[in-house]
Amino acid sequence: MLRWIIFLIIYAALGFYTLQALKTATKYPWAQYIFILLAVLVAGNFIYQFTIGEEPGRVLSRPKSYAFGFLLAVMAFQLITILFLFSEDIFRLLSGAYHRISGNTKEFSLPQRRRFLSLLGLSIAALPFGALLYGMYKGKYNFKVLRYTMEYEDLPDAFDGYQITQISDVHSGSFDNRKKIEYAIDLINEQQSDVLLFTGDMVNNKTEEMRPWKELFSKLEAKDGKFSVLGNHDYGDYIEWDSPEAKSANLQALKDLQKEMGFDLLLNESRFLQKGNDRIALIGVENWGKGGFKKAGDLQKAKTAVSKEDFKILMSHDPSHWKEEVIPDSYNFHLTLSGHTHGMQFGIEIPGWIKWSPVKWRYEQWAGIYEDMGQFINVNRGFGFLGYPGRFGIWPEITVITLKKKSLT
Missing domain, CATH: 3.60.21.10 (Metallo-dependent phosphatases)
Structure with missing residues (x-):
């Protein structure tokens, strides 16, 4: 049980971070809702297949393999997006600290995320996501x-x-x-x-x-x-x-x-x-x-x-x-x-x-x-x-x- 709690915490944190890129890149709430629904379904199916739905004596059943494949695709998308967000957030943190220390601002604040970097990160993250799905469908x-x-x-x-x-x-x-x-x-x-x-x-x-x-x-x-x-x-x-x-x-x-x-x-x-x-x-x-x-x-x-x-x-x-x-x-x-x-x-x-x-x-x-x-x-x-x-x-x-x-x- 503990391992699933740890998995959900990490997965939710990655999903929340990725969601920030979506919010920056698009103003349409439906895009964010689709991502949340997809992430929840994939994680739910993965947990189900490896717990309640597990077939006795078969560690590599087809449903479990596909559950793992879809999770791999989603997490690859999340991790690559986060690489872009994290690098920008370091810059935002340093920029905010500099302006506060130099006296340019009275309160510490972070600059807004740049839409271009969020779009770039999401676009690049879509490549392995699509590749992994294609690999399951035809490759x-x-x-x-x-x-x-x-x-x-x-x-x-x-x-x-x-x-x-x-x-x-x-x-x-x-x-x-x-x-x-x-x-x-x-x-x-x-x-x-x-x-x-x-x-x-x-x-x-x-x-x-x-x-x-x-x-x-x-x-x-x-x-x-x-x-x-x-x-x-x-x-x-x-x-x-x-x-x-x-x-x-x-x-x-x-x-x-x-x-x-x-x-x-x-x-x-x-x-x-x-x-x-x-x-x-x-x-x-x-x-x-x-x-x-x-x-x-x-x-x-x-x-x-x-x-x-x-x-x-x-x-x-x-x-x-x-x-x-x-x-x-x-x-x-x-x-x-x-x-x-x-x-x-x-x-x-x-x-x-x-x-x-x-x-x-x-x-x-x-x-x-x-x-x-x-x-x-x-x-x-x-x-x-x-x-x-x-x-x-x-x-x-x-x-x-x-x-x-x-x-x-």
């Missing part, structure tokens, strides 16, 4: 195919031109539009890649979340097969279970379901992709994450059947694994494929100009291709969404990587 299904060509001197000749499709972070428990997912599945198959690699987080928490989508994902095709690894959410660690046995049964059910959908799930093990006398080692580890995330991945066990001379592709859900264990390893892992970060589902990307998201402060490798000591990693931005039920700027990604033999001359 979360704005699937993009991103293509990369990777050149290697030691790529086996038979694999020159070999094409990989990578998807990651499906989070099927968040889906709410079947037609959009059907479109995405067709888009993946249109790439006609040699192999399909899925790098973890098929569900939010429970295997049952994937069952309504089983038929669709079973339609995914690739000439040399479909391979997968587990992500941190696949273990069911983020909800309360009736018993350890129930949690274990859920994980086993997810493993069985992946097999039924045609995925070869790699659990700290490897496979070989063969073309004539040439081969590529495909290695898959369970989740290994830095900063409190599950460390079930065992790279040493996974590479047991692989030699140093093999060309190696590693599937590891969390990109922090790359710097912590993969790069320092005595083996050279030519290409690591990860996901996990989602690019925080919000940011700005203009190819060749800017790539930014707040998640960069948490993960050094958070989206796209990175290189270190001759080894490469691709961090997929994710297929689905989690928490905030949308995406803006960091769109859902289908990665297509073409391997090429690099000329020695």
